[in-house]
Amino acid sequence: MCPAPLHETVPATTPAASLVFTTVLSHGPLTRAEVARRTRLSPAAVTKAVRPLMEVGYLVEDLDEQARPAIGRPANLVRVDGGRALFIGLKVTGDEIIAVLTDLCCRIRVARHMALTGREPAAVLPSLLAMVQELLTEAEGFGVRVCGLGIAVSGDVDRVDGVVRYSPFLDWRDVPLADVAATATGLPVTVDNDVRALTVAEQWFGAGVGLSDFALVTVGAGIGCGLVVGGRVVSGAHGVAGEIGHLSIDPRGPLCHCGNQGCVEGIAADPAILREVRAATGKPVATAAEALELARGGDPLAREVYARAGDAIGRAIGSVVNVLGPERVIISGEGLAAYDLFAEDIRTAFTRSAFGTAAQCDLMTRPLPFEEWARGAAATAIQSFIGPHTPQD
Amino acid sequence: MCPAPLHETVPATTPAASLVFTTVLSHGPLTRAEVARRTRLSPAAVTKAVRPLMEVGYLVEDLDEQARPAIGRPANLVRVDGGRALFIGLKVTGDEIIAVLTDLCCRIRVARHMALTGREPAAVLPSLLAMVQELLTEAEGFGVRVCGLGIAVSGDVDRVDGVVRYSPFLDWRDVPLADVAATATGLPVTVDNDVRALTVAEQWFGAGVGLSDFALVTVGAGIGCGLVVGGRVVSGAHGVAGEIGHLSIDPRGPLCHCGNQGCVEGIAADPAILREVRAATGKPVATAAEALELARGGDPLAREVYARAGDAIGRAIGSVVNVLGPERVIISGEGLAAYDLFAEDIRTAFTRSAFGTAAQCDLMTRPLPFEEWARGAAATAIQSFIGPHTPQD
DNA sequence: GTGGTTCTTTTCCACTGTCAATGAAAAAAG
DNA sequence: CTTTTTTCATTGACAGTGGAAAAGAACCAC
Numbered sequence: 001m002c003p004a005p006l007h008e009t010v011p012a013t014t015p016a017a018s019l020v021f022t023t024v025l026s027h028g029p030l031t032r033a034e035v036a037r038r039t040r041l042s043p044a045a046v047t048k049a050v051r052p053l054m055e056v057g058y059l060v061e062d063l064d065e066q067a068r069p070a071i072g073r074p075a076n077l078v079r080v081d082g083g084r085a086l087f088i089g090l091k092v093t094g095d096e097i098i099a100v101l102t103d104l105c106c107r108i109r110v111a112r113h114m115a116l117t118g119r120e121p122a123a124v125l126p127s128l129l130a131m132v133q134e135l136l137t138e139a140e141g142f143g144v145r146v147c148g149l150g151i152a153v154s155g156d157v158d159r160v161d162g163v164v165r166y167s168p169f170l171d172w173r174d175v176p177l178a179d180v181a182a183t184a185t186g187l188p189v190t191v192d193n194d195v196r197a198l199t200v201a202e203q204w205f206g207a208g209v210g211l212s213d214f215a216l217v218t219v220g221a222g223i224g225c226g227l228v229v230g231g232r233v234v235s236g237a238h239g240v241a242g243e244i245g246h247l248s249i250d251p252r253g254p255l256c257h258c259g260n261q262g263c264v265e266g267i268a269a270d271p272a273i274l275r276e277v278r279a280a281t282g283k284p285v286a287t288a289a290e291a292l293e294l295a296r297g298g299d300p301l302a303r304e305v306y307a308r309a310g311d312a313i314g315r316a317i318g319s320v321v322n323v324l325g326p327e328r329v330i331i332s333g334e335g336l337a338a339y340d341l342f343a344e345d346i347r348t349a350f351t352r353s354a355f356g357t358a359a360q361c362d363l364m365t366r367p368l369p370f371e372e373w374a375r376g377a378a379a380t381a382i383q384s385f386i387g388p389h390t391p392q393d
Numbered sequence: 394m395c396p397a398p399l400h401e402t403v404p405a406t407t408p409a410a411s412l413v414f415t416t417v418l419s420h421g422p423l424t425r426a427e428v429a430r431r432t433r434l435s436p437a438a439v440t441k442a443v444r445p446l447m448e449v450g451y452l453v454e455d456l457d458e459q460a461r462p463a464i465g466r467p468a469n470l471v472r473v474d475g476g477r478a479l480f481i482g483l484k485v486t487g488d489e490i491i492a493v494l495t496d497l498c499c500r501i502r503v504a505r506h507m508a509l510t511g512r513e514p515a516a517v518l519p520s521l522l523a524m525v526q527e528l529l530t531e532a533e534g535f536g537v538r539v540c541g542l543g544i545a546v547s548g549d550v551d552r553v554d555g556v557v558r559y560s561p562f563l564d565w566r567d568v569p570l571a572d573v574a575a576t577a578t579g580l581p582v583t584v585d586n587d588v589r590a591l592t593v594a595e596q597w598f599g600a601g602v603g604l605s606d607f608a609l610v611t612v613g614a615g616i617g618c619g620l621v622v623g624g625r626v627v628s629g630a631h632g633v634a635g636e637i638g639h640l641s642i643d644p645r646g647p648l649c650h651c652g653n654q655g656c657v658e659g660i661a662a663d664p665a666i667l668r669e670v671r672a673a674t675g676k677p678v679a680t681a682a683e684a685l686e687l688a689r690g691g692d693p694l695a696r697e698v699y700a701r702a703g704d705a706i707g708r709a710i711g712s713v714v715n716v717l718g719p720e721r722v723i724i725s726g727e728g729l730a731a732y733d734l735f736a737e738d739i740r741t742a743f744t745r746s747a748f749g750t751a752a753q754c755d756l757m758t759r760p761l762p763f764e765e766w767a768r769g770a771a772a773t774a775i776q777s778f779i780g781p782h783t784p785q786d
Numbered sequence: 787g788t789g790g791t792t793c794t795t796t797t798c799c800a801c802t803g804t805c806a807a808t809g810a811a812a813a814a815a816g
Numbered sequence: 817c818t819t820t821t822t823t824c825a826t827t828g829a830c831a832g833t834g835g836a837a838a839a840g841a842a843c844c845a846c
Binding site: 014015016041042044045048049068069070071072073074 | 801802803804805806810811812813814
Binding site for chain 2: 156166211212213214225227229230232234235236237238239240241242243244245246247248249250251252258259260311315318319320322323324325326327352353355356357358360361
């Protein structure tokens with residue numbers, strides 16, 4: 001087993017190489033001919049792109065297994081050798097830091113959690129860097145170099161400069177996270193909004209593979225949405241997009257802290273559900289889990305609250321679908337724990353509000369544990385490692 | 394003066410040439426150096442791209458005027474010579490066909506209207522082709538070749554195949570409009586959704602110039618929306634996007650023909666306003682103009698209807714802005730005739746519903762006569778004439 | 787004038803991806 | 817059992833593209 005080279009070369013320097021690598025990464029083992037068809041490159045170009053990638057070990061040929069067409073010469077399968085590069089992904093929440101060490105295929109090798117004592121940068125940054133050090137040490141055991149670090153933070157994040165512009169949840173303003181982490185660790189660092197990071201992971205490795213237009217809706221403490229339009233993750237003109245938590249779906253709905261009435265988040269996010277369950281039942285429900293238990297137990301008033309939440313989510317999804325016409329909407333987040341309570345309401349509201357062709361949109365759920373968010377951060381690091389040439393539409 | 398060549402060469406065959414041409418077209422006279430900076434091409438590449446375009450006459454140098462930097466050599470301005478190619482744009486409505494003959498700069502040279510007797514393809518297509526013939530004859534007077542034909546139709550349009558999948562307004566299904574028009578006229582034909590076509594025109598020549606993310610909201614008989622995300626017009630996975638007319642903004646609102654309640658179109662489109670004004674005032678108002686007159690006259694009940702419409706539009710815009718975070722929203726359409734009646738309500742509702750950074754979005758109006766829609770169709774033709782390499786973000 | 791600055795062009799040149807031809811490996815056909 | 821057909825993969829020649837560097841052009845300031 002050869003040791004990792006001191007300076008990892010970036011796998012893909014040319015557009016074609018980047019495109020080929022991305023395609024193989026997302027669509028599993030592929031024959032060169034298949035890659036050529038998918039990328040619309042010539043077979044010759046694929047051969048030439050694959051060779052250097054195989055020489056550095058990022059791509060390998062599956063010698064034992066072959067793809068046999070009905071007739072004609074059998075094809076050799078090419079796949080990414082995940083073990084040849086490692087990445088670290090971090091997700092910062094208000095309570096803890098979740099960190100994962102992944103390989104080049106974005107498979108999680110190690111996962112760590114660390115509780116936070118404070119939310120201010122002075123409290124979080126040292127923990128964050130300690131976490132990275134811990135995983136770097138862990139990585140030594142694999143004998144493979146860590147090639148990138150991705151950090152996911154909720155809020156308004158400038159991913160180009162790697163600056164957290166404003167995170168309401170953490171109460172951070174203009175924290176140059178990428179610079180801090182890069183100088184402390186020496187790694188290439190990407191910083192992105194957490195939902196966008198998760199969206200990238202889904203686009204490349206999850207339920208968004210092969211789709212040019214889809215949305216990822218996260219339900220939990222807040223309600224968020226990541227968007228992929230024309231094969232590209234949407235960031236908006238000012239770095240913020242997918243704020244469906246504050247879509248107002250009822251002009252006479254409850255007042256939201258944002259000042260508007262009837263926001264989805266004010267009806268269907270965990271705190272709102274808790275508040276409403278308490279108000280409806282009069283019972284001293286303290287946590288989302290307790291509210292859930294009450295509703296599962298059959299309390300009709302509590303169930304009604306969940307039904308309203310489902311209706312709100314379904315209507316919000318309907319709005320996104322009417323505006324963008326995506327091929328699929330993936331529903332995820334901790335709120336999915338209560339999915340059985342409002343699945344029907346979501347679907348009903350969605351079907352009612354989706355207009356015309358938009359109703360062809362595929363609605364699916366995908367329970368993603370918190371580690372997946374950190375994996376999303378790693379995915380952004382992998383993305384910048386590979387290069388920008390993603391397959392378009 | 395040299396006559397137009399028999400076979401117009403496509404101006405831009407290489408990516409760089411296409412990019413340079415598009416940049417000069419959108420951003421008016423520019424120096425080569427400025428083009429290089431904007432496109433991030435090398436100055437050498439710009440020179441090489443410009444030369445052949447000047448040889449065929451699509452680009453010219455403004456010899457009389459020069460751009461003088463504070464110090465250093467004065468720069469020569471390059472601009473598009475609109476007169477060297479003509480395009481035809483058609484917009485098909487339920488009542489009439491609007492046709493324009495434009496030059497390469499998409500300036501309207503001739504405009505024509507033709508009333509329609511029926512809406513079915515058998516009635517519309519002959520009129521449409523006659524219209525094209527008329528403009529082709531007209532074009533002969535300019536001594537310049539017509540290089541493309543763009544057709545804009547409302548509804549679900551597959552612009553790649555040039556097929557009208559389903560137009561509710563015309564009650565067309567799967568009409569292969571591009572093929573029909575191409576074989577009849579011998580011109581390269583583009584067919585697109587009307588709002589998207591208008592959006593292209595705004596992106597290249599209107600209020601969207603230089604913006605990577607903006608929305609165009611049209612208010613009138615229906616309520617539509619064209620979207621540009623990351624510099625590209627959004628089409629959605631199934632060819633339909635921007636259906637904000639059926640965003641449901643009030644679960645207890647009036648029933649819409651789509652089956653849902655509280656759709657924007659069921660509150661703020663012309664027919665809805667007419668219906669509501671009649672219902673509120675009890676007066677036999679027959680047309681949108683009459684309703685407008687009544688409200689302008691000071692009828693408080695009628696004004697209230699317009700205020701509600703403005704609120705609905707503002708909320709819909711707020712939804713789009715929260716989802717996509719555009720830099721600007723352009724409001725247009727015949728409905729703008731009543732703008733003074735609901736301008737304030739639109740802005741209030743928008744400001745209330747736009748969350749966080751999204752509120753930085755610039756809200757503006759732009760009265761665009763019906764010819765502009767036909768001009769949009771011409772813009773799609775120009776776009777396909779130039780080639781696909783548009784400046785991205 | 788001379789030097790500095792900016793615009794523009796020219797002359798290489800590295801590089802990319804396509805083309806067309808070739809070889810390889812299997813199934814189908816005779 | 818050979819030949820043909822089909823598909824996959826590779827090779828080498830090649831045409832185009834766009835970049836780097838240098839030179840030229842045109843102007844200002846001194």
